Amino acid sequence: MSERVQNRELKAKIMSADEAAQFVNHGATVGMSGFTGAAYPKALPTAIANRAKQEHDAGREYGIRLLTGASTAPDCDGVLAEADALSFRMPYQSDPVMRGKINDGQLNYQDVHLSHSGLQVEQGFFGAIDVAIVEVTRITEEGHLIPSSGVGNNVEYLEAAKQIILEVNEWQSLNLEGMADIYRVPYLPNRTPIPIINVGDRVGTTYIEIDTTKVVAVVETDAPDRNSPFKPFDEVSEQIAGNYLDFLEGEVAAGRLAYDHYIMQSGVGNVPNAVMAGLLDSKFENIQAYTEVVQDGMLDLIDAGKMAVASATSFALSPEYAEKMNREAEKYRKYLVLRPLQISNSPEVIRRMGLISSNGMIEADIYGNINSTHVAGTRVMNGIGGSGDFTRNAFASTFISPSAAKGGAISAIVPFASHIDHTEHDAMVVITEYGYADLRGLAPKQRVPKMIAIAHPDYRPLLEEYFDRALNNADSFQHTPHDLTTAFDFHNRLNAAGTMQK
């Protein structure tokens, strides 16, 4: 098995995860690989969690500050949260146990734009990085690292860390080699243009070069990435996907989009996968993705000959598709480029590409402010992720969501968003199963009827009622009319009675 560690110096550092965990001390700031259930270290998190339990049982403090690419999986964020092994987390998470600890106030979490996270590490906003823990597919003779199923902030963590622990995961296909394109923007003050002109351009190396003298441990693993399976599409997802395709057709009709030049960015989830399924039967050809993660639907589009290339930082594949990728990596690597997060989510490259972004949301308000993160303003779900990077720099930005959740108790369209992650200056098109609200070129009040038209019918009268009250409120000016005394009534009803309905 240690054939995957070809560098002699590093081969000598092979040890067990428990031994390696001894390098991860209380108070350490740890930069870890891992992005949406892919490429996270499979052994160290459990070993660190065990160490934390031992330390706590012995009455000693133990907590580390954990920085990653984005979310990971139950055997990473989950076990660490369960063991109370963390004192701080950034830039994104989606684990139920961890989310619970954050919402209980037990764990400090900073929710950071993903394109900022590596930069902020480099700039020292999180202090020194003590240890980097990074999963790789193999280590070459020269000591170069071949990334596994994601890149994320690995380059930044490996550069910044005082010590490095590598996990070499036998489960990852050796045929992933060649998929990664590792390009490093020079440090300030010497930054230069990112030379990517086309989605599939390769401008870097297929490996990460490191200072091998910083490596203190190499741990061998053989464990799968763990993303959640997607649910089968329901009717609502398919209606939303249909409306999204109508919007795309509208762009073609307006002369802004050609059937053979659609560049997509897509958030993760069932609705985006329904959109991709819809694209299979559409007139769009030669589809490209400049996006954050490779999803099941993209592999289907590749298989169908509809997608020419996808650039991302990581996979977010269901278990079935992750296995498929492992079997057919040699084929897929012709179509896929995995980039560092600073590049996959780069405002510079995103704006250059002229892509159409599509991200989920928790709620939007009648003026087009978007809440991506907090239910009823206080309960954080996952985080903003890369949605801000893409929304702000897209040719056109869309947000998609079912119009209601929890059996109708929660409306996705509200009078005033209870947390704002994307402002009225950013969201261009909002899509539900009832249609799409095209807010481009409109003043705030002009957007309101369009937003109400895509709300769930049960909530339209309540939204009309609010807007009327705002328009007639003597305290309110008329550019963005509001009645601040009742702006959060939807959320207050939800808190008090379990439903936003009256």
Add this chain to the structure above:
Amino acid sequence: MSERVQNRELKAKIMSADEAAQFVNHGATVGMSGFTGAAYPKALPTAIANRAKQEHDAGREYGIRLLTGASTAPDCDGVLAEADALSFRMPYQSDPVMRGKINDGQLNYQDVHLSHSGLQVEQGFFGAIDVAIVEVTRITEEGHLIPSSGVGNNVEYLEAAKQIILEVNEWQSLNLEGMADIYRVPYLPNRTPIPIINVGDRVGTTYIEIDTTKVVAVVETDAPDRNSPFKPFDEVSEQIAGNYLDFLEGEVAAGRLAYDHYIMQSGVGNVPNAVMAGLLDSKFENIQAYTEVVQDGMLDLIDAGKMAVASATSFALSPEYAEKMNREAEKYRKYLVLRPLQISNSPEVIRRMGLISSNGMIEADIYGNINSTHVAGTRVMNGIGGSGDFTRNAFASTFISPSAAKGGAISAIVPFASHIDHTEHDAMVVITEYGYADLRGLAPKQRVPKMIAIAHPDYRPLLEEYFDRALNNADSFQHTPHDLTTAFDFHNRLNAAGTMQK
């Protein structure tokens, strides 16, 4: 005087403003030069306003859709608003008469990120551009336009418009020639990297090339740019400036900034000018500005040998400094570059520069969400301008404001921002006369004591009281605790009693 129109074909099109206004018909979408009181057309707005009055008096409809670079002046936005000559306005304004019409609900206004505005015109989000009306310093023999005191979206409007009206303003110094650097990002799908590596790089032409056959009128003018004079610095402005400099010194101490490598972006106003005055006596040398507008304080820094170069899209000079610029343009053009707004505010270039942004605000909430635009959530003041372009892409972003306004009736720190233009993911440092709150690397709750510490002392107990209530609210989760039933009490008190105080 028509020596400034050297192209024979265009010389033949010289006419009066009233004659030229006949090309601007009801319903037209007009792209106009003008940015922060500089470079706006001086004659056509009044002529259009007069035409509107005549049409209205004759019982006919008349309204145009006006797009510019940013705000203009009383003899542009002011006269047009006064005459009800507009039906739509974008992307920014600051005129009191216009603001009144917008807040009365008489005028639709879309407040757009300035770096998006030209792109969105190019992408057709505002429909066809019927007429471009652009002020220039002179027209060359070849028919090239020499920009006057600002560039803004002129390139986009001149390209997109069906017809062009040029104003040649004798008041503008001929020595402005050479200051502009006109670089055009190719249209999609052929966009390429913007080749600017250093603040002062010149990568384009000193003139704008146009299709001269589209020019329907040339109007000669001789009238000054009109920016408001700045007020003398008061004690609060000087304290804020002092705190800003303390923050900069902290960055130097942290090893993130060198005394000879500070690149600034600065919003407009008295506090920014106080900051620049403070820089005169600081240890910072070789200061550079990659910013939106050239301000008085920058000329002082140049004169003092402290500023090496400033890149902007326009001037925002007081009348005194505008005259000084006109007299000494030959000297200043060695230090100044005027770029198209798409370049001055480009996320790509801003992120590359690693600048520190500094913008004003109306209010910030305890978690670091920023309201830049709406008093008490409904009364729009000016607009977001370029603050989002710079904040999102800066090395470090700061927001500066006195802690209170209107004699203490309004607190700049509130429980929940009543309009959010920059999210908790974006604002890094908030500065008042009481210090600076460094929010970097902090979870929401960790930011609260820092924000309360820079609030006006009169409001600190009320903010503590709110945060306690949020922490103890059984309905609230503890990542971002809130009590939505009282989140807007500060604003509701202001509406009801004229003060946020209890």
